[in-house]
Amino acid sequence: MDSSQLFGIATIAYILAMVAYIAYLAFKNSTIGSIATTITIAGFVSHTIAFFVRTAEFLEVGQMGIMRAIPLTNLYESLIFFVWCIILGYLVIEFKYKTKSFGAFITPIAGMTLAFIELSGIHKDIHPLVPALQSNWLLSHVTMSFLAYAAFAISFATAMMYLAVTTEKKKDGAYIFWTTTLGVFITILAAMCIDFFAFKIAASRPESFIKSYLFKATFRSSSGIVVLLSTIGLGAIIYAVYNYGHILKKVITSFNLSKDVLDDLTYKSIAVGFPVFTLGGLIFGAVWADQAWGRYWSWDPKETWSLITWFVYAFFLHARYLRGWKGQKIAIVAVVGFVSTIFTYLGVNLLLTGLHSYGAQ
Amino acid sequence: MEDKKSQGIVDRIWNILTSIKLAVVVFTLISVTSIAGTLIQQQVEPERNIKMLTKVFGDSAPAVFKVINAMGFTDMYRSWWFLALLFIFAVNLVICSIDRLPGIWKLAKTPIRPIEPEIFKSMIVRPQIQVKGKLEDTVSSVTAELKKIGFSNVLTDGKSGQIYSEKGRYSRLGVYVTHLSILLIMMGGIEGKFFGFDGYLALPEGGTASSIESRDGSKIPLEFSVRCDDFDVSFYDDTDTPKSYVSNLVVIENNKEVLKKQISVNDPLRYKGVVFYQASYFFNPDNIANSKFKMKVYAQGAGSSQDVSVGLDQSFDVPGTKIKGKVVDYSPAVGIDNKTGELFTYSNQMNNPAAFIEFSEAGKTVHKQWVLKRFPETWKTPFGSIQLLDIWGVQYTGLQVRKDPGVWLVYLGCLFMAVGLYAAFFMSHRRIWVHVAEEKGKTTVTVAGSANKNKIQFDQKIDSLTKSL
Ligand code: HEM
Numbered sequence: 115m116d117s118s119q120l121f122g123i124a125t126i127a128y129i130l131a132m133v134a135y136i137a138y139l140a141f142k143n144s145t146i147g148s149i150a151t152t153i154t155i156a157g158f159v160s161h162t163i164a165f166f167v168r169t170a171e172f173l174e175v176g177q178m179g180i181m182r183a184i185p186l187t188n189l190y191e192s193l194i195f196f197v198w199c200i201i202l203g204y205l206v207i208e209f210k211y212k213t214k215s216f217g218a219f220i221t222p223i224a225g226m227t228l229a230f231i232e233l234s235g236i237h238k239d240i241h242p243l244v245p246a247l248q249s250n251w252l253l254s255h256v257t258m259s260f261l262a263y264a265a266f267a268i269s270f271a272t273a274m275m276y277l278a279v280t281t282e283k284k285k286d287g288a289y290i291f292w293t294t295t296l297g298v299f300i301t302i303l304a305a306m307c308i309d310f311f312a313f314k315i316a317a318s319r320p321e322s323f324i325k326s327y328l329f330k331a332t333f334r335s336s337s338g339i340v341v342l343l344s345t346i347g348l349g350a351i352i353y354a355v356y357n358y359g360h361i362l363k364k365v366i367t368s369f370n371l372s373k374d375v376l377d378d379l380t381y382k383s384i385a386v387g388f389p390v391f392t393l394g395g396l397i398f399g400a401v402w403a404d405q406a407w408g409r410y411w412s413w414d415p416k417e418t419w420s421l422i423t424w425f426v427y428a429f430f431l432h433a434r435y436l437r438g439w440k441g442q443k444i445a446i447v448a449v450v451g452f453v454s455t456i457f458t459y460l461g462v463n464l465l466l467t468g469l470h471s472y473g474a475q
Numbered sequence: 476m477e478d479k480k481s482q483g484i485v486d487r488i489w490n491i492l493t494s495i496k497l498a499v500v501v502f503t504l505i506s507v508t509s510i511a512g513t514l515i516q517q518q519v520e521p522e523r524n525i526k527m528l529t530k531v532f533g534d535s536a537p538a539v540f541k542v543i544n545a546m547g548f549t550d551m552y553r554s555w556w557f558l559a560l561l562f563i564f565a566v567n568l569v570i571c572s573i574d575r576l577p578g579i580w581k582l583a584k585t586p587i588r589p590i591e592p593e594i595f596k597s598m599i600v601r602p603q604i605q606v607k608g609k610l611e612d613t614v615s616s617v618t619a620e621l622k623k624i625g626f627s628n629v630l631t632d633g634k635s636g637q638i639y640s641e642k643g644r645y646s647r648l649g650v651y652v653t654h655l656s657i658l659l660i661m662m663g664g665i666e667g668k669f670f671g672f673d674g675y676l677a678l679p680e681g682g683t684a685s686s687i688e689s690r691d692g693s694k695i696p697l698e699f700s701v702r703c704d705d706f707d708v709s710f711y712d713d714t715d716t717p718k719s720y721v722s723n724l725v726v727i728e729n730n731k732e733v734l735k736k737q738i739s740v741n742d743p744l745r746y747k748g749v750v751f752y753q754a755s756y757f758f759n760p761d762n763i764a765n766s767k768f769k770m771k772v773y774a775q776g777a778g779s780s781q782d783v784s785v786g787l788d789q790s791f792d793v794p795g796t797k798i799k800g801k802v803v804d805y806s807p808a809v810g811i812d813n814k815t816g817e818l819f820t821y822s823n824q825m826n827n828p829a830a831f832i833e834f835s836e837a838g839k840t841v842h843k844q845w846v847l848k849r850f851p852e853t854w855k856t857p858f859g860s861i862q863l864l865d866i867w868g869v870q871y872t873g874l875q876v877r878k879d880p881g882v883w884l885v886y887l888g889c890l891f892m893a894v895g896l897y898a899a900f901f902m903s904h905r906r907i908w909v910h911v912a913e914e915k916g917k918t919t920v921t922v923a924g925s926a927n928k929n930k931i932q933f934d935q936k937i938d939s940l941t942k943s944l
Contacts, residue, residue, distance in 0.1 A: 175711075176711075241716070242711045242716055242718070244716070244717060245717060245718070245719050245720050245739065245740040245741075245753075246740050246741075248719070248739075248740065248741055249741040251741075385900050386900075388896070388900070389893075389896040389897065389900050389901075392892060392893075392896055393892075393893050393896070397889040397892065397893065400885070400889070401886075401889070404882065405741055405742075405743070406740060406741050406752070407752060407754070407875065408673075408743065408750060408752040408754075408875045408876075408877040409673070409877070410882065410885060411664070413512065413517065413552040415513035418509045418510075418512060418513045419513060421509065422506045422509055422510060425502050425505065425506050426506070428502070429499070429502055432495065432498070436495060437495070462513070
C-alpha cells in the first residue's frame with residue numbers, strides 16, 4: 115500500500131470517529147465511546163504508518179539520506195502532520211483527563227483540515243528537496259512549529275467551547291464574538307468548496323497554484339455581483355450561527371464539561387505551545403535564515419505574522435499572569451491568537467507574497 | 476501610593492513606563508502596523524503597490540499610494556516611527572522589569588526557613604494524619620519520602636518540629652531571563668545595523684573581487700579578495716529540478732591563498748567575520764571569450780583519456796588519430812523539439828550545456844556533432860568518445876555577503892530566551908513544611924506548602940507523600 119492510501123484510511127477513520135463521538139455525546143453509551151476511541155486510534159496508527167511509508171518513498175526520490183527525507187516539505191505534508199499532532203494531543207487529553215467529550219470537537223478539526231486538503235487541490239506528489247530546504251534546521255523548525263500550531267488549535271477549540279458554554283444572552287459581546295468567528299470559519303470553508311466545484315472540475319490543470327484561484331469564485335471574483343452575493347452569504351451564515359447558537363450551546367453544555375477544565379486546558383495548551391513556538395518557530399527559523407540567507411530576520415510576511423501571533427500569545431500570558439484574567443476575556447484572546455496562527459500558517463502563503471515560498475505549492 | 480501632586484515629572488514618566496497599559500498599547504501598535512507592512516509590499520517599485528491599491532481604491536490609488544509612501548509604509552520596518560515603537564517597547568520592558576526585580580530577587584536569594592505556627596496554619600494543604608511509630612522514625616521516613624518526590628535538600632528544625640525543603644527557587648527569575656533575552660536580541664540587531672554591512676557580489680568563474688556592492692549600489696571594500704574557481708548546478712536525475720548549487724571559493728590575502736571552501740546554499744564561507752552565502756547564479760554569454768570548454772577525450776579503443784581545455788573556435792587533437800576537433804558553437808541548455816526534432820536552447824541558464832564540435836582531417840571537415848554534458852549517449856563520435864565536463868567561465872555565482880558583529884548577541888539572546896521560557900513555564904518554586912509532633916504516644920504529621928505555578932502537579936506530589944506515610 116502506498117502512503118496516500120494509508121492517509122486515506124486515516125481520513126475515513128477520523129470522519130467515522132467524528133460521527134461516533136457525536137453519537138456518544140448524544141446517547142452517552144460507553145460502548146459507542148469505546149468504538150469512537152478505537153476508530154481514532156486505528157486512524158492514528160494508519161496515519162503514523164503512512165508517515166513512515168512516505169518517508170521511505172521520499173528517500174527513494176530524494177536520495178539524500180533519512181534526515182533529508184522526512185515528509186515535511188510542502189503544504190500537503192505539513193497539513194497532514196498538523197492533523198497528526200492534533201490527534202496525538204487529543205488522545206493524550208482523552209487518557210489524561212478521562213473524558214471523551216472533546217472528541218466531538220477535535221475530530222472535526224482533523225476532518226476539516228483533511229477536507230481542506232482535498233478541496234484546495236493541493237498537489238500531493240513527492241518533490242525532491244530544492245537546495246534551500248536542504249538543511250538540518252528544516253526538521254526541527256517545521257516539526258516544532260506544527261506542534262505549536264496543534265497546541266494552539268486545541269486551545270482554540272477549548273476556548274470556543276468555553277465561550278459557547280458561558281455566554282447567556284444574545285446581546286453579550288462574547289456571544290456575538292464566538293458566533294461570528296464560527297460563522298466566518300464556516301463561510302471560508304464553504305467558499306473553498308465553491309472554488310473546488312467552480313475550478314477543479316472546469317480547469318484542465320488542477321495543479322495550478324491554489325493562490326491563483328483561491329476565493330476567485332466568491333470573494334475575489336471579477337464580477338461585482340458575485341462578490342456582493344458572497345458577502346451577503348457571509349452575513350447570512352454569520353446570522354444563522356448567531357441565531358441558532360443556543361442550540362450549539364445546549365449540545366456542548368450537555369457534555370457536562372466544567373468550565374474550569376476548559377479554561378485550564380486553554381491556558382495549558384498555550385503554556386505548552388508558546389515556548390515551543392518561540393524556540394522552534396521563531397528562534398530556529400531565525401537561525402536557519404541566518405545560515406541560508408545571511409539574515410536572521412528580514413521582516414518577510416511569514417516572519418512578521420509569526421511575530422504578531424507571538425505577541426498575541428505573549429499578551430495572553432501577561433493578561434492571565436499579571437492581571438489574573440480568566441474566563442471569557444482570556445478565551446477571546448486565545449481565539450484571536452489562533453486566527454492569527456492560521457493566517458501565519460496558511461493565509462500568508464495563499465494570499466501574500468514573500469520569501470517563504472515553502473508551502474505555497 | 477504617593478500623592479499625585481507631589482510627584483515630579485520623572486516619577487510620572489517612570490509610572491507611565493512601568494505601566495502594563497503602555498505595553499498593551501505598544502504591542503497593539505506594533506502588531507497593527509506590522510500587519511499593514513505585510514499587506515503593502517516592502518521596498519519594491521511603486522507600480523506593484525499601486526496595482527494592488529487599485530483593486531481597493533480604484534482611480535485614487537496613486538494618491539493613496541503617495542500618502543502611504545510619505546508615511547513610510549513602503550519601507551516600514553526601517554522607518555523612524557517603527558524603530559521608535561520598538562525602542563519604546565524595549566524601554567517599557569526594561570523599566571517594568573527593574574521595577575519588579577528587587578522584590579523577586581530577594582525571594583530568589585532567600586533560602587527557605589521554618590515558619591511561624593500562624594503562618595504554618597494558613598498554608599496547611601492536607602488534614603493532619605496520624606502515624607504509628609516513634610517520632611524519630613517518622614522524621615526519617617518523612618525525609619526519605621520528601622526525597623522521593625524530588626526534594627533533594629531536606630532540612631530539619633528541632634525547635635519547631637518542622638521538616639522543610641524547597642525546589643526551583645531560582646526559577647522565579649525565569650521571567651527576567653526571558654525579558655533580558657528580548658533586549659539582547661534587540662541590542663544584537665542594533666549592533667549589526669551600525670557596525671556591520673550587507674551586500675552582494677557577482678563573480679564569474681575565474682573572477683576575483685576585493686569589494687562588494689551594497690544595496691544602494693555603492694562599493695564596500697573588503698580587507699581581502701575572493702576568487703571563484705568554479706560554479707556548478709547539479710540536478711535530480713533527468714529533471715531540471717536543481718539538487719544543489721555550489722561555488723568553489725578561494726580567499727586571497729596579501730597575494731596568498733589563505734582559505735579554500737566549496738559553499739552551497741546552507742553552507743556559507745566565513746572569513747574574518749565576513750560571511751559569503753550562495754544566493755543566486757546566472758549565465759552570461761558575454762564572457763565566452765574568456766571561457767574554456769573542458770572535456771575528457773578518449774581515443775577510439777584506447778582506455779586512456781586526455782583532458783582538454785580549449786576556447787571557442789580553438790582546435791585540439793583527438794589522441795591516437797590525425798583528427799582535430801574544434802568547438803564551433805555552444806548552448807547553455809539544449810532541448811529537442813518533439814515535433815520537428817530540431818535542437819533549440821530552452822533556457823537562459825546552464826541547465827543542459829552542450830558544445831557543437833567540428834572534426835577535421837588535414838583541413839577538411841569530416842564530421843560535426845553536438846555533445847551534451849548531461850547525456851552520455853551523445854559523447855560517442857566516430858573518432859572516440861568526447862565527454863563534455865563543463866563550459867567554464869560563462870557562469871556567474873551570486874553571493875550574498877554580510878558582516879554582522881551583533882549576531883552573537885542575537886544568538887545569546889535566543890539561548891537566554893529558551894532557558895528563560897523553560898524556567899517560566901516548566902519549573903516552579905515549590906516549598907514544603909512538614910510538622911511532626913508526638914502527643915500522648917501518637918505521632919501526628921501536618922503538611923503545609925506552596926507552589927507558585929502548576930499547583931495541580933504539586934498537589935499530586937503531596938498526595939503521594941501522604942499516602943506512603
Ligand atoms: C513579547 C515580549 C515579551 C515576552 C515574550 C514576555 C514573556 C514573559 C513571560 C513568559 C512571563 C511569565 C508569564 C507566566 O509565568 O505565565 C512574563 C511575565 C511578566 N512580564 Fe513579560 N514578556 C514580554 C514583554 C513584556 C513587556 C513589554 C512588559 C512590560 C510592561 C512585561 C512585563 C512583565 C511582567 C511585569 C511580568 C511578571 C513578572 C513577575 O511575576 O514578576 N513583559 N513575561
